[in-house]
Amino acid sequence: xxxxxxxxAGMAMLSLAMGCGSSSxxxxxxxxxxxxxxxxxxxxxxxxxxxxxxxxAPLAVGPSGATDGVSGVQTGFDGNGGPGNDSIFVAQDxxxxxxxxxxxxxxxxxxxCDVDLAxxxxxxxxxxxxAGGGTPLFSQAIHxxxxxxxxxxxxVDNAVIDISSVAGQPIRIKFLWFVPEDxxxxxxxxxxxxxxxxxxxx
Ligand SMILES: [Ca+2]
Ligand SMILES: [Ca+2]
Numbered sequence: 001x002x003x004x005x006x007x008x009a010g011m012a013m014l015s016l017a018m019g020c021g022s023s024s025x026x027x028x029x030x031x032x033x034x035x036x037x038x039x040x041x042x043x044x045x046x047x048x049x050x051x052x053x054x055x056x057a058p059l060a061v062g063p064s065g066a067t068d069g070v071s072g073v074q075t076g077f078d079g080n081g082g083p084g085n086d087s088i089f090v091a092q093d094x095x096x097x098x099x100x101x102x103x104x105x106x107x108x109x110x111x112x113c114d115v116d117l118a119x120x121x122x123x124x125x126x127x128x129x130x131a132g133g134g135t136p137l138f139s140q141a142i143h144x145x146x147x148x149x150x151x152x153x154x155x156v157d158n159a160v161i162d163i164s165s166v167a168g169q170p171i172r173i174k175f176l177w178f179v180p181e182d183x184x185x186x187x188x189x190x191x192x193x194x195x196x197x198x199x200x201x202x
Contacts, residue, residue, distance in 0.1 A: 029098035034173075037194040040069045048091045048133075048172075052079035052179060056186055059088055065190025067107040067157060072192030073175075077110065077122065077145075081179030091174035093131040094196065101164040103199040104173055109190045110153030113145035118184035120147045124177050126161050131170035138166045145187060155190075162199045 035046025039061045051059040057076030066072035075088050096102055104126060115122055122145040128138035140161055143153040163171075175191055 031099060031102060031196045031198055032094045032096070034092055034094065034194055034196055037196075038068045038192060039066075039071045039073060042071050044090070046092060048089075048093075050087055050089050051075070052081055052088060053085055055079035055088070056183070057188065059090070065109055065111075065155075065188075066192050067155070067190075068193035072107075072190055075177055075189050077113065077124070077177050077179065077187040077189040078183065078185065079179060080182050082182050086178055086180050088177040088179060089127075089174050090191065091129075091133070091172050093170065093172050095131070095170045096167045097169060099167050101162075101198055101200050102167045103160050103162045103164070103197050104194065105158055105160045105197050106175075106194040107155065107157050107190075107192045108142060108153075108159060108175075109155035110143050110145065110151075111155075111188055111190070113143075113151045113153065113185075113187040115145045115147055115185040115187065116150060118145075118147035118181050120180040121145060122147075122177070122179055122187065124153070124175070124189060126163075127174040127176050128163055128166045129172040129174060131172050133172055133174075137171065138163060147181075147184075153189075158193075160197070160199065164199065 056078035059075045064074045124143040125141050127136050145151050
């Protein structure tokens with residue numbers, strides 16, 4: 001008899017829990033804040049970076065191109081690119097475990113890209129990798145400088161890229177400037193005000 005009561009009580013609690021789940025919002029896990037997302041420390045604190053071994057202008061934090069506060073990322077987006085040495089990046093690991101929807105919001109510019117000598121495209125992308133780095137889980141080109149052309153890009157304030165498809169796990173958010181060739185024309189690029197947001201919240 002006691003066992004029967006326990007079973008009935010258990011089923012009632014189960015149905016109550018299921019009812020709650022379908023009619024009430026599930027408590028959300030707050031989005032993590034990026035460390036130093038606006039680079040206002042004046043350096044790359046909180047970020048992992050890589051530059052070409054011989055960049056046109058070194059990857060740095062400085063006032064040029066800053067859109068939030070007084071500091072942002074600047075790179076020549078050119079140099080001795082080639083196989084094995086073609087990536088300039090700024091990346092940070094965040095844990096999105098338990099989070100179903102997330103987007104990266106940021107400001108960027110490629111004021112000019114004079115790749116008239118290039119045969120290959122130079123590309124600025126947002127790439128999502130597993131935390132610690134690895135094979136990309138997601139990649140979206142933000143601006144392409146077609147080889148053989150002069151292009152202008154941005155400035156864009158508050159670009160938003162939805163990364164919900166790769167949420168729910170620890171990830172690496174990487175801004176990648178891909179330079180596949182060796183000094184094929186000058187360029188410059190800027191990044192600032194990187195924030196993680198919930199794309200479902202207006
Ligand atoms: Ca800033
Ligand atoms: Ca902004």
